[in-house]
Amino acid sequence: MATTRHWADFQYEIYLNGMTGAVPRLPTDLTRLEELAGHRLGPGPVGYVAGSAGSGSTARANRAALDRRRIVPRMLRDVHERDLSVEVLGRPLRAPLALAPIGVLSIMHPDAECAAARAAAARGVPYILSSASSTPMEQVAEAMGDGERWFQLYWAKDRDVTASFLDRARAAGYTALVVTLDTPLLAWRPRDLDQAYLPFLHGVGTANYFSDPAFRAGLAKPVHEDPNAAVTHFVGMFADPAKTWPDLAFLREHWDGPIVLKGILHPDDARSAADAGMDGVVVSNHGGRQVAGSVAAADALPRVVEAVGDRLTVLFDSGIRTGDDVFKALALGARAVLLGRPYAYGLGLDGQAGVDHVIRCLLAELDLTLALSGHAGPGSLTPDDLTGESA
Ligand SMILES: Cc1cc2nc3c(=O)[nH]c(=O)nc-3n(C[C@H](O)[C@H](O)[C@H](O)COP(=O)(O)O)c2cc1C
Ligand SMILES: CCCCCCC(=O)C(=O)O
Numbered sequence: 001m002a003t004t005r006h007w008a009d010f011q012y013e014i015y016l017n018g019m020t021g022a023v024p025r026l027p028t029d030l031t032r033l034e035e036l037a038g039h040r041l042g043p044g045p046v047g048y049v050a051g052s053a054g055s056g057s058t059a060r061a062n063r064a065a066l067d068r069r070r071i072v073p074r075m076l077r078d079v080h081e082r083d084l085s086v087e088v089l090g091r092p093l094r095a096p097l098a099l100a101p102i103g104v105l106s107i108m109h110p111d112a113e114c115a116a117a118r119a120a121a122a123r124g125v126p127y128i129l130s131s132a133s134s135t136p137m138e139q140v141a142e143a144m145g146d147g148e149r150w151f152q153l154y155w156a157k158d159r160d161v162t163a164s165f166l167d168r169a170r171a172a173g174y175t176a177l178v179v180t181l182d183t184p185l186l187a188w189r190p191r192d193l194d195q196a197y198l199p200f201l202h203g204v205g206t207a208n209y210f211s212d213p214a215f216r217a218g219l220a221k222p223v224h225e226d227p228n229a230a231v232t233h234f235v236g237m238f239a240d241p242a243k244t245w246p247d248l249a250f251l252r253e254h255w256d257g258p259i260v261l262k263g264i265l266h267p268d269d270a271r272s273a274a275d276a277g278m279d280g281v282v283v284s285n286h287g288g289r290q291v292a293g294s295v296a297a298a299d300a301l302p303r304v305v306e307a308v309g310d311r312l313t314v315l316f317d318s319g320i321r322t323g324d325d326v327f328k329a330l331a332l333g334a335r336a337v338l339l340g341r342p343y344a345y346g347l348g349l350d351g352q353a354g355v356d357h358v359i360r361c362l363l364a365e366l367d368l369t370l371a372l373s374g375h376a377g378p379g380s381l382t383p384d385d386l387t388g389e390s391a
Helices: 009-018 030-040 043-050 057-068 112-122 137-143 159-171 190-195 213-217 227-237 245-254 267-275 297-308 323-331 341-372
Strands: 086-088 091-093 097-099 127-129 149-153 176-180 259-264 280-283 313-316 336-339
Touching: 009 341, 030 043, 030 341, 043 190, 043 341, 057 297, 057 323, 097 112, 097 127, 097 341, 112 127, 112 137, 112 341, 127 137, 137 149, 137 159, 149 159, 159 213, 159 245, 176 245, 245 259, 259 267, 267 280, 267 297, 280 297, 297 313, 297 323, 323 336, 323 341, 336 341
Parallel strands: 097 336, 127 149, 149 176, 176 259, 259 280, 280 313, 313 336
Antiparallel strands: 086 091
């Protein structure tokens, strides 16, 4: 196939390659990646990525809430020309997808965030870099050229460090700020506790901090002279459970681009975000990694959309594994979704090519699901395209 007009063309590319004996290096059913990663990568890293809070009930609920909703396909609608593009936070995107912020990616692959960011940039998908990345934000920005990038903030106790992160992110071309609110403390995560595995304690995921002048100013000795003290300083200040809504004014003053609050599940919190001058929210329970027993993200989405859909950009994550999951989130009112664990597994299994594979599979499947359900793009989706609990 000479040119790719539709994301679904990836399907033919795979079949055509098959005529020369080539088959995809990774499964095209992305739900199989976790098991494969479990065989090929160490139990610590895979346990950290796959794991969740408590007994895992929130992560299971995320999947169940998406599965429970079923698509009601419509027939005889012209879908031969399709366009998945959307505008998000004033930026045109090729598809309603961004890569979610995932910290410590060097536990999955040595090329870590740079490989994931390059794959995203090559497909026109925004990459959201975690504060807790294994690679400094400037290096990731350089690796992805002019690719769309957003910066995820873990809102440090120390205001100077936060202000410094925002200055650095702006200078490195990150256009939007995603402030994660659901991790003021690390949750009870039995899979990591049982292995006593926490990458941060080994200095993984601290690159933005250790390279930061304001962070370093708080250390008695340079990082290389006393790395343990640097890690302790990081753990003590990476987030702040004392923050409240009025504190958002500080971020609004120091960041002139769009600000999106990640981890919103209650409609009143979404309203507070709008009242505080924020631009968007991510309806997310952190992939079930924070509050065990939490509401499933897809169950929270309709109420948030109803509360603020006309005031804020509503994004969604937690449980997205397939193109039909994306379809459902969009039909429930999300403007776009963030993809989490599947791309981390793709990275672990095949570096940048693995992330590319994951992006292409997801968007090809979305394109086909839309077309086969009578939609030429995300714009025509409504809750009426789903059965049952669309609210
Ligand atoms: C290993 C791992 C690390 C994560 N690190 C971050 C992070 O640094 N910042 C953040 O806001 N969210 C982080 N998340 C949460 C994701 O951004 C996203 O909300 C979650 O993965 C979505 O759930 P899903 O993977 O089940 O789709 C992390 C998730 C995983 C699996
Ligand atoms: C001590 C730092 C914890 C950062 C948490 C990273 C994350 O969001 C996750 O693992 O989930």
